[in-house]
Amino acid sequence: MADTRDIEMTVNGESHAANVETRTSLGDFLRHGLGLTGTHMGCEHGVCGACTVMVDGEAVRSCLMLAVQANGHEVTTVEGLAEDDGTMSALQEAFWKHHGLQCGFCTPGMLTSLTAFLRDNPDPSERDVREAISGNICRCTGYQGIVDAALDVAKTMQKGS
Amino acid sequence: MAVRYLGAEVQRMEDPRLLTGHGRYVDDITMEGMLHAAFLRAPMAHAKIRSIDPSRALALPGVHRVITHADLGAKYSHRMNQLYPAPVIEQNKTQYPLAKDEVCYVGEAVAVVVADSRAIAEDALALIDVDYEALPAVVNIMTALEDDAPLAHADTTSNLMGKMRSSFGDIEDSFAKADHVFSAAFMQHRGGCHSMETRGVIARDDPWGDGLTLWTSAQSPYLIRRALATWLDESEERVRVIAPDVGGGFGPKAGFYPEEVAISLAARIMKRPVKWIEDRREHFISTTTQRDQHWDLEVACTAEGKILGLRGTVTHENGAYIPYGILLPNSSLTPLPGAYSIPAIDVGVDIIFTNTVPNSPVRGAGRPCGIYAVERMVQVVSRELGIDPAEVRRRNYVRADQMPYETGAKLRGGAPCIYDSGDYEALLEKVLDLSDYHSFKERQAAARAEGRYLGIGVSSCIEDTGMGPYEGTTVRVESSGKVAVRTGAASQGQGHQTMISMLVAENLGVKPEDILFESADTAKFSHGIGTIGSRVAANVGPSAHDAASQVREKALKLAAEVLEASEADLDIEDGVVRVNGAPDLSITLGELAVQLTPMSAMRVPTGFDPVLEATSFDGSSGSPIACGSNVAEVEVDPGTGEVKVLRYSVAHDCGVMINPMVVHGQIVGGVVHGIGNALFERMIYDDQGQPLTMNYGEYLLPLASEMPRVDVTHMETPSPLNSLGVKGAGEGGTIPAAAAVVAAIENALTEFGVEIDYYPVDPQYLTELIDAGSAQAAE
Amino acid sequence: MKPAPFTYHDPTTADEAVALLATHEDAKILAGGQSLMPMLNMRFVVPDDVIDLNRIDGIAGIRDAGESIEIGAMTRQRDLMRDDVIATKAPIIPAALHWVGHFQTRNRGTIGGSLCHLDPAAELPCLMALYDAELTVQGPDGARKIPFAEWPLAYMIPSIGPDELLTGVSVPHWGGNTGHGFVEFSRRHGDFAIVAAAALLTVDAGKITRAAISIGGADVRPIRLTEAETALVGATPDAGTFKAAAEIARGIEAMSDAYVSSAYRQRLAATLVERALAAAASNLNGSA
Structure with a gap:
């Protein structure tokens, strides 16, 4: 018999209850249990960062966390970054403006990682941003558009504050 | 207006x-009744399969079927298609979708499990009992043609898949009248695909409705449709192939894979849709990679550094099968004069079978290797004659007034390679300005006074695009x-x-x-x-x-x-x-x-x-030839052998740019891929053909933290070969990058007399060269 | 890459966890999961049971105990980097953690997990070797304390019984005019070090009065460079002194593998020890 648990978690502000097999990763649960396929599984060993989501506001690898471990916690995925009316976040807009994505596969992990990073580090240097996304592999862009997008958002945030 | x-x-x-x-990538698609597949793959590089017993796996709840070659029946018992037949293919070895009685690389598909979930399918893999008889494996291309080398395939007598040659001009005359002849031998290694989305396939077979539909993460859906229909002996009209959002391709997704056949047949057998998503470990062992090429070249030149001829041999690692024709060796030879007017070239390639995953083009295909080879030899001429690398290039470029310029080489289809337009020297001057090349010597001296070692490297390329x-x-x-x-x-x-x-x-x-x-x-x-x-x-x-x-x-x-x-x-x-x-x-x-x-x-x-x-269907009437000149500036830490790329500058000409922002993204991404090849990415096998670099801690992809900012400037010389004047831009960043980085490292370490004969340049190797150079200087 | 089936347990007390360990022979402890989860996903480990420590109260947190800093085993690497006590009394810890993985993995990864996984190239074991920290382990018969010097038994094997749980670490506080240096060489930011070197120096009246040097990644366990430490005491903290220590580092036993030779590891040890000592001498703080 498969080992299962009843769990509840809040994802992008909505609460979900489900019965999951305990070996199921959080990433697989979000994708296949809840149909939130914006979170991408790239390596399933914690290096590529594509599956990064926020749990209680902190960016974590959803391939290195079991779904059952998120029981009772709040999860934010890429689908939860835009406003309810669909308006993209400043970071999403900046990725668009700076050509920070090509194939789009690493993008959700980049966005969730940088959303958390910029919240905690509102005035980063280029070096800081490059280290922050050193745990997110992008094969397409050479990272430059992503770095520029993050720095642009930080600059705008500084002006606004 | x-x-x-x-x-x-x-x-x-x-x-x-x-x-x-x-986005909607293959794994995001789900459908009613869909089952999930996992592949049992060969655990050793070369072996006979004595027997396969799936009974324990079949007993596992949730497992629907275990399919092997024998289960496919006589109609589906043949090998995979040769996608690009060519006369030089002497041994046309393609694989079976599921291995018949011999496996020839670690990762070759042996059986497919179909189950209620991927996790259960993986559980079942451990329960399939295969009796293998291990055979000796061949891995090293440099010894693979020796008499006592193991054979990659049990039923052959040689590991030589075939030979090809690019030869034009009077090579004997060029070498006879040269003031100098210099030689260099070097290994080039290019890694794998490593698109962030792995491969993946969903097949649905509806014989009374739509026929066979395949959703696959692929670059060439029509090639797959034709190959699959041909393999199945069915009408192309009854096979539909859809490439939904694809998370990166870079070459290895351009082919036709055993899994695309096996999953189609699994869906047919099960009468239900079947999904297979390659996991990252499978990607390392079953998605084609590019890997080793050894070059041994001689260059003939005048005392002023004008190159008269280039000759030599290439040993090309093909892997175990040849699904994709000779695209790689071919595209390695085509660019051989590079951006230069070289009157005579004679270079031959030996294409070698090894017991490793089959090879295929990776971003740029053979072009980065061919350009690296030319640029290396230009570098040798510069070093031996003491002429500035930029100046040697100026003396050898094909000039703007020579366009269109027929090199003598042949394009893949056999047509002559003709450089259609461009001003290579002007492009060089642009990148020299962009990179502050002219003031580099002062930067270098100032850094040296602080104990730091800076170096600069120049590289130029052409790229046949738009085939x-x-x-x-x-x-x-x-x-x-x-x-x-x-x-x-x-x-x-x-x-x-x-x-x-x-x-x-x-x-x-x-x-x-x-x-x-x-x-x-x-x-x-x-x-x-x-x-x-x-x-x-x-x-x-x-x-x-x-x-x-x-x-x-x-x-x-x-x-x-x-x-x-x-x-x-x-x-x-x-x-x-x-x-x-x-x-x-x-x-x-x-x-x-x-x-x-x-x-x-x-x-x-x-x-x-x-x-x-x-x-x-209006297109290009020939291959528009894009071009670029790059400058890399590096710092080497002799204490650790670490190489930091401090600056990277590109001047590129891909004709008229439709969307410069997109072109910029292609160039920067391509450069980073090329720096990855130069410094990081290495797929290592042991001498038994076991892959050793099987995760992203061991196989090093370039990260944001080590990559430089890439400065790009453009020229827009229209191509006369199409109505828009455009040329391709997807690979021009990658092609010249390794040569620029390697030249910069050597430049930084001139006082140690470092000459690099291998890339990726890892720091341990570099410290060995530095120590050898220090010892020699002390003598 | 899905884990093989297991039975999942999430005890809420350390006692409960220890009891589960006693009754489940083939169990793996899940702390931050940043090493165990990849191994589960790749099926390198296939345990019958997984015991998750994340719901246990009382084994996470940082406490200033005057002469030492007491750190709970489930303290996240992120919290070690953000803590004021550690920043003041053991600033080498956040400096080294900067090199540990990436911020997303540090958000989950724990100090106890790292010490039990005991990768020889990992930064936290290297630091605990530097301090000769004292580890507290709880078993069926109660708690016992182990100096870090006795913790690694062999390559990635800590001195802990199958029914024991690491609950905390005590890091002694170095007072006086102390500086720290942590340098490592890895191919890319966040990779495991090929070799890492950590150094603490206390200087009084222009002479080194106390020194500790540890090297990670060179051997199957982090090592202390005791010969050099002895030689440093009484010497002036200058380039010549550090060069001599580096030459001692060059002579260490070092392992070789498919990627890296022992000679290269020795070379790196020499380079990095010299740099770590120089860094330590440059940030003497006069009090910490």
């Missing part, structure tokens, strides 16, 4: 969907005024939707947001070739331009009749045809479309074909 989009930095239309998590024969585009105006645009070319992130929509919007006179773009679905467009070799802009681009222009002409002709005006007085803006000077007189494209698609008993206007649409 219509809005100009050509040349504008238009933000990509693909992006909002991808940025908000609404034919065509891609096509259909443009059709709907009754709503929306414009359906369809093409066969699949995108893996290059921004095709934006590029094509820009061209259609400009030429037809509609808003980009009114364009409904669909691509890479064989049921929706008649034929396509594939997204490879920097060929889409130079082929789809002209076809989209032409199809939109044809629709425009047809619309104007009809509007002229309807509005009783002269065509010359009409213009189309935002989907509305207006009479110049009479703003009240107008008709929308949608209204015109309705007239051409009337309801029953109505009539189509006389002199017009029905439907406001056109299809064009």
